[in-house]
Amino acid sequence: MSTRTLVSPSSLRTRRGKIVYWTVFALVFAGFALAFLFPLYWAVTGAMKPAEELARIPPTLVPQTWEPQSFAQAWDQMDLGRFFLNTVVVAAGAWAVSLAVDVPAAYALSKLRPRFGNAVLGMMLVTLMLPSAALLVPTYLTITDVPLIGVNLLNNPAAIWLPAAANAFNVYLLKRFFDQIPDELLEAATMDGAGPVRTLLRIVLPISRPILAVVSILVVVAAWKDFIWPLLVLQDPSTQTLSVLLQRVAEFMPLNLLIAGMVLASVPMIALFLVFQKQVLAGLTAGSIKG
Template identity: 65%
Template sequence: MRTLIAPGRRRAGYTITLVITTIVLTVVFVVPLLWVVVSAMKTAVELARVPPTIVPETWTPGTYAEAWDLMDLGRYFVNTIVVAVGVWAVQLAVDVPAAYALSRLKPVLGKGILGMMLLTLMMPAAVLLVPTYLTIADLGLLNNPLALWLLGAANAFTVFLLKRFFDQLPVEVLEAARIDGAGQLTMLWRIVLPLSRPILAVVSIFAVVAAWKDFIWPLLVFSDPARQTLSVALQRFAPDTPVNLLLAGLVLSSVPMIGLFLVFQRHVLAGLTAGSVKG
């Protein structure tokens, strides 16, 4: 039975819809970013003008260097990098073995443990702030990056993603390694991890981005201004800093994460789709 729409028209309609959707999404996501980048190069007076100017009357790209020096952003970049790298390393060190155990070792209560871990994703983060803060304070870890590293160690979503990927790995390869005398740690290190590069890239980017943009927990933990991260420091400078300099600081703080995604976007897409189709 023939369809009412000819194949050529369906193809044209699909192309038009795809183009329109791409343009709309590009405008929605890119225009605000460009607006902030350009607005940071306006003077504070021009930035406060109503209605706003689209293109700066006087371009002042030196705003970025001025913001870097005024707010001492170099110090806070280092603090944030230390936090993000530590969260990433500790999270992988804990979550990869946990996901491998749930996927391949098949513990007796494995499904129940995974279910309880996923249940924590349904809990509002604010509910856990007070008990977590009191625990960290009792351990004497305030103003210490360990407070953020330990909090990001056990991530239920990361464990779930890794387990789903490990479930799709070919059993034949692991069985052959077991016959050759390889233990579980050897198989994890020499076989599973090399095959899991796509999903490891995904969870790594998720971990780094989450640690980089986190605000509430670093605000509670780092009372010492010299140890604060970028997100907390920019909020602290906001009341006494000209708006154009503050926007420049926000742009500078976003550049590493945007660059990270642009460099590893193929790995992210490959990791999210890997293992989705079996056979």
């Protein structure tokens, strides 16, 4: 059965059809590329302008005076090295705790099928309907006095790690992928004497590398760029992350140095995506397991 499109295949095979098709494709591609790349260009070039030129109206598209030393000045004056380390600790811990909680939870809901599992999944998905601002106060009260152990986690990276693990979207994403794994594969592992934990570690996780890459990227990026929650729980300036630091110094830092600090703070996430883009795209498009 042929698929109906706006332009028939016969029209596309003509010379005029090919010209129109590639012209429209090039214009759309250029438009999207400009929309995504121009903000990056504007931030990088803005950081290398003097503060006076950066405040000029109308703005200059290309810097008249290049000051690439702004990045080194921003690094030294804002002590970005220490806050980079704080942010790496927060993001790495959030990633480790999230996978340690979300993967077993999704595996249990998908393959172990506990009693009332669907009800538990439904209640987890309901939390996605709540605005994040509505959860700030109860989560903050929980962090300041953790139930059962009575520990105050303010100014502790664990105050960010633990809430990051309670992510219903990541659990649902993992569960949907685990649902695609054939039960026969797990039954064969069980017949060979593998228990649920060994089956998860030896069979499920190696197959699930694409979706694990997607969830990892989501968790790390969310922890890296988060602002409101680190601002609330990391009140000691020496423990704060880059996003909180940049907001704190914005009022007395030259604008070009502030933009340079923002560019430096965004470089790790851009590099992370470029390195793992194949795994991310594979995880987003994975819909079945090929034997």
